[in-house]
Amino acid sequence: MRWSPLWAGVLIVALLWPLALPGQLALRDMLVLDSPALSPGALGTGDLPARNAPQDGLLALLGTVLPASWVARGLILAGAVAGAVGAVWLARFQGATRLSTLASLTLVLWNPFVVERLLQGHWSLVIAGWLLPLIAVAGMSGRPGVAWVAMWAASLTPTGAxxxxxxxxxxxxxxxGRTLLLGVLCCLPWLVPGLIHSGGAVAESAAAFAPRAEGYVGAPGALVGLGGIWNADAVPPSREIGFALAGVLLFALLLTAARRVPAPLLWLAGVGLGGAVFAWLAPGVLGWLIATVPGAGLVRDASKLTVLALPAYVAAAASTRTWAAGLVLVLALLQVPDAPRALAPLSPQPVAVDRSLVDLVDGRDVLLVDEPTLVRRADGIVMINPLAKALPTVESGALSVDGVLVDAPSPRWRSAIAAWEARDMAALEDLGVGVVVSEGQVVETAAGPQPRRLGLTLLAVWLLIPAGVWLARWR
Incomplete structure (x- = not known):
C-alpha cells in the first residue's frame, strides 16, 4: 500500500472539509462570490494597490461561466495536492524513509501558517506556500518546466508571486535567467498598476501588522513554528494554551538535520525567518521602508515571510530517521491539534446580493456613500461587504487596525464623496462615477463604464504564461 497518498488525503480532508458545504466563501479578507464583478478593481487597475491581482480578475472572468466560489475551492484543493506532491518529491530527493516522507507531508499540509492564513482568508497565499517545496525540488532536480508552472500558479497573489x-x-x-524572467512576467498584473498607482501604505501599518506572540513562546517562538499572524482572531485556540511549544521543539529537532538541507533552502529559510524576526524587533525601520520604498507594503504583514522556510523544513524532516522522523510527525500535528475544528469558520456562507442593483449598475462605477467596507456574518465574524465584490465600486480602501489608520482613503473616493456632498453631478461624472447609492436612494449620472483594457491585457498575458512555458520546453 502506498501510504503517502492515503496520509495526504486524510490531512487534506481534515483541513478542508468545510469547503464541501454549500454557500459562498466569506471569511475576513476572503470573499468569493459566485458571480463577482469583472471591474477595474478586480483586474488590479482600480483605485487601490493591486493586492488581489490577478486572483480577483481570474475569478471574475471564470465567474461568467462557472460559480467562482467553487472555482476557488478547486484551486485550494489543487494547491493542497500539489503541496503533497512537492513534499513527497523533495523527501525522495533527500533520500527519505517512508516515515520521514510522511513527516514531510505533514509539515507541508498541516502547520500554523496554513491554518492561520486560511482563517484570515488568505487562501491564495496558502496555495503559494504549498507550492514552494514543489518549486524548490523541481528546480534542484533540473525540471525547470515544472518549477515554472508552479511559480505561475503561486502568482495568483502578489506576495505568492x-x-x-x-x-x-x-x-x-x-x-x-529564464526563471527570473518568468517570475517577473508573473508579477506584471500587479507590478504594472503599482508603477502607475501613486498610493501606498503608511508607516504605522508595520506596527499594526507586526508578528504577534502566541502562548508561552513569544513572537520569535511563534515565528519559527510558522505562526505569529498579527490578528489574534485568526489564531486557533490551541496555539494560546501551550501547543505552540510543539513548534519550538519541532524547530530544534529540524535544526539537527540542517547540515543535510541543500544550501539554497537554508538561505531562503534565513531570509524568511530573519525578515520576520527583524520586523518584530524593529517595526520602526520596517515602517520607514514601507513609507518610502514603493511596493514595500507587500511585506508589512511580516509573519508571512516565514513560509519561505517551508522547503527547508520539509528537507530537514525528510533527512531525519527512525524515532526522530516519528517525533517530527507528531510535533507537526501537535502544533495545531485542533486544526479541523478551528477551520470550521471556513464554511461557506449564504451571501445575499441585490441583483436588481447589479443589473441597474450595468458595469458602471458605483459610489457607496453609507455602506461599510466590512460587515459581520450571522456568527459575528467579520467579512467584506458583498457589494464591494458584486459591483464595480469607487474603492475607499480605508483600513484601521486597533484604532490605527493603516490605509488612508483613496484620492478618488475622497473626491467623489466631496462631490456628492456638494451634489456636484458634473464632478461625479468627471470622476467616472456612474451611480451613487446613498441612504437607500440610487442616483445615476451620465458616466459610463470605466476602461478595463489595461487590466484585461495584463490578465491575458498572465493566462498565456503556461503556453509560453510549454513552447520554451521544446526549444
Missing part, C-alpha cells in the same frame, strides 16, 4: 520568484531563482540548477 514574489515568494515563488525568490524560491525559483534560488533553487534553479539551470536556466536561472
Amino acid at each position: 514574489l515568494f515563488a520568484l525568490f524560491t525559483g531563482v534560488a533553487t534553479a540548477r539551470a536556466h536561472r
